[in-house]
Amino acid sequence: MEQDEEFDISSDQKHLNVIIHLDIDYFYAQVEEILNPELKDKPLGVKQGLNIVTCNYIAREYGVGKWKPMKECLEKCPELVVVNGEDLTNYKVYSKRVSELLHKMFGTTERIGLDEHYIDITKEIERQLTELDDVAEHQFLGPIYPDEETFNQCNCGCKTRLMIGTEIADRVRKRLYEDLKLTCSIGISHNKLLAKLVGTMNKPNNQTALAPTASKVFMADLKNLRSITGIGEKTASRIQELGLITIQDLQECDIQRLQKKFGIDMATRLKEMSLGIDMTEIKATGKPKTVGLEDSFRPISIRSDAAEKFQALLSRLMIQIQDDGRVPQSIKVTVRKYDPVKKNSIRETKQCALAPSLFRCVDGKIQLMDGAEQKIIKNVLMLFDRMVDLKQQFNITLLGLCFSKFQEQKKGPGSIANYLMKKQDVEVQSITNLSNETINGSLSDSFRSKTASPSSSLMDFETLSNNSLDLSGSSETELEPSPKKRKKLNLLLVARNRRYSSNDDIASPSKLNVSDLHLNGTSMDTSTPIRIISPLCKNPEPIACSSTKQTEIPPNIDRSVWQELPLEVQRELMMNWQTTASNATNSSTIPSSHHAKTRLSSTKTNNNTLHKYFVQNS
Template sequence: MEDDFDQTLDSNYGSSHDKVIVHLDADCFYAQVEMLKNPELRTLPLGVQQKNLLVTCNYVARQFGVKKCMLVSDAKRLCPSLILVKGEDLYDYRQMSTKMTLLLQKFSPLVEKLGLDENFVDVTQLVAETLKSDFAGSRNVEGHIYGDITSRCDCGCYERLCVGSQIASEMRKQLKEELGVTCCAGVAYNKLLAKLVCSTHKPNQQTTLFPAGVSDLMLNLNNVRSLPGIGHRTSEILQSLGISSIEQLQNINLELLEHALGRTLAERLKKLSVGADDMVVKPTGKPQSIGLEDGFRKISLESEVKDKCEVLLQRLMILLAEDGRIPGAIRVTVRKYDNSSRYSHRESRQCNIPSSLFLPKVGTLSSNAHNKLLTSIMKLFHKIIDISKPFHLTLLGVAFTKFQERNTGKGSITSFLVKDISVQSVMNFQNISLHGVEAMECSSSKNAGKQSGSTLNYADKSGSESEPEPSPKKTRADFWRGSRKRSLTESDKDSPNKHRSSELRLSTGEPINEVDFSKLSDGIQEELMESCMSLPSLTDKLGISDNSTPNTSMSIEDNFQTNASQKLWKRLGSNQGPQDQ
């Protein structure tokens, strides 16, 4: 089995040179952003501080021996003139990171972010198009070359990587000119090698790795921790097997490694040890979670936890507003410190939250919604920590996850409601004055609907403008069939218990006495005629006859005196006029 794996490994190692991957890493990224905000800091030793730790520093400070991830007290001892900037708020860093990724997407859609300051870019397609063009440029390599290039394989990777180095140089140039950010770059035929070779020449430089130099690059790594994916736990297991260097990892028996790490991880590490990596560049979309964490030396009181979580929630709402999506769950993370073993470990809990908390606008919370979220956060905290016992926390984190897009398109409920309102606004006729008639309306009340379905009712004279409750949808046949069976009596007209209809109206502006019926569809015209002519007393008051000629510019009562009445009654299957119905 091991021989088969070794043969497969050798095959992959020798033939997987078809891609061109560029890895870009911004130089002292946080410090660069601060220097862009305040150019006076460019020539001064600068450090970015988070709590008591120096997370990064510019290259002026590094000349004094200051390094990233060292204690602030140690850094000040090495460089008393060191200027410190608070870096707990990551807003500006995130904004610059997003701008960098958007710029790189102009070269290829395959851009994968790694943290805030690193990006993988698969430029294979762009390289192929460049090589096919009439003028592909020179085949010289931009920047440094790692290792020996005297031996070349026949797969064409040399030309591809040369063009890739030129593209990487153009990327770095645009990042500098448009954003003011300098970065180093690595060019190789897979992600692992591009990342490893990127760090060989810093700052603001780039290096290209050809297949002939892979072996030297891997063997020159300091230890197995240099490989991505090998953390503290895995490193300890490898140490127990006597493995600390890349060469030892290459030579170890696969079955022994599988017994300690499992087959999948063992095979993965064996491939990485020789520079083989088949991982593709995955385009970075919106994050699956948005969260903030705060580290500290010690918190051991519930009140302190609540205060920290409230601050994190307020800052988190700013990020949520920028993202625009609605979260479906909230997650709480803590890092507990065990005084007896002097070991810390993280633990998380999450729960679902209603999307209605974030309406109508994502990123803003009412005081009630804020309190509900904070209550949920503390409930999750209590599931992790038993506050009846002493506890020692060194980190708190709050994050939103399970995002859903806010739907505003044609298929959304918002769009449906808007359409429904617009339809009702057209069909809710009000406020057209008719001679001799107080009013009429084409909708029924809830009570009237229960008693007699959808019918036309005379209004009382109270003058109120209460909105009618919409009745169930009916077909045209149902409408005229029901209205033919019923007519209003004098008691119906005077009854205060009947639904009061407002005046017939097509819009909500000032009352009008004339309507251009030519602007209405034939269906609506006929429907109005059907409704009106079903009431004998109304037709008598309107004076509707069978021999009048229609005029689209006349008032509404005159328009009722049209030949449409004959057409209507003929359609209803009767040769008699409305006075006989």
């Protein structure tokens, strides 16, 4: 109908990318086969609890399948060899090896679970097309869907690209087998959704490429709505409430009707998915955003029991994150309450902030400071109390803890970044260290790129004063009750040729190294004597108000401090100030009260003099 054409024309005309989806065959069971080759020619199932979670293809011939009760499987196949797959260690080891191999071959991949990867091979194909500019002969390797003729229906060049895609997929499969003795199935298509789906057409140990113009038919031929990645039980039944049973029904459904039930965003996505349109990109798999544990058990109804469970969870969690290199800044508590009357369970969660000062880093290992465990447990129990009414009878059947909002933490708690973060409840997003050596190099570049970024905004003075730094080292809260808003500040740290308090020996100021500080606070040098110029304003002056003729110094900097600065630093600050000022005047949308009103001040902290100069917030 009309809508369908719109979709086809607007977003599915060209097929410029090539995506492969790689799925290791019967992963757990295959790893078990490798670990114990005697299992290879026998029907093999891997169990977790009372279920067979996966099995090899010999077992599948007997009707053994994924996620079936073990009892049922053994009835169908009495000679089924069952291994326990509750310990994931070996699977994780193999998963990592696969990731590393793919990383070597392609750079970034997006890993899903332990055994699936999406890889964007567009660049690799383009490289082949340009570099090997001899009229290289390409051919489809492995099965294609539906047939070669259909690939000719589009002349955007996708046929050649996909052909190379099948060659690459073939190479990956061979390599994976040579290096790790693992077989896999690969789908090759112009987007993620289709790559994943088409890869299932020839399993195991094979690959399938999809003709882009066959997308719609291919999707319509799928078994049911649930076949689409992203449509689960709930969404499928909500779609069915509209009388749409098949993917074809969804393809043909009026977008307005979908919109009424799902809203514009989800309606669009559902419709697009049904047609095989998917514009989502491959995103590199990085460190996890959350690390959590939960434990279910016989119902407990005493608070102290819960406290014990939390203790245990916290200890386990600390072991899990000790090598992470990051420190969590938030903790979430999960409670599952069983209601014996309604015979159902309800999950509830609450989270609160964690101060970085609760953690320390002892030769690379993240651990809790002395007494931090009790502090955390205390706060966890506070959240617990907000969810569980102790006056009422309660039955808790599950408790969980989950760390999140991780912050990179390469060096110990003495680092400047941590100090500032502790003091200020500030997420130090970008810090630039400045030394005499490098003053004309990386600093100005990184600074300018920051200030010039369209999203940057000048600092609101009021915000700053409310957040004012307490550098005297007075009492600090380590656990905050979820701050309303966490300020993101970019700091410019100015290193000076002077030594402070520490025992560290800095032979010469020229050793100060700018590379010790990176964007996003990934790494900090703690021993470098550093002078920070301050943001805090006592007499705020609009930075944009350049009544500048008077002197050659930025109006927001204290003259006495200015004179102490090395020439190069002065020059740099001058440039920065001018950039900032002109940005401010250029962006007419910023009301004057929002103009940054930064100036300089200095505060004594023990033996350290810290001057801070806030460049911007974001």
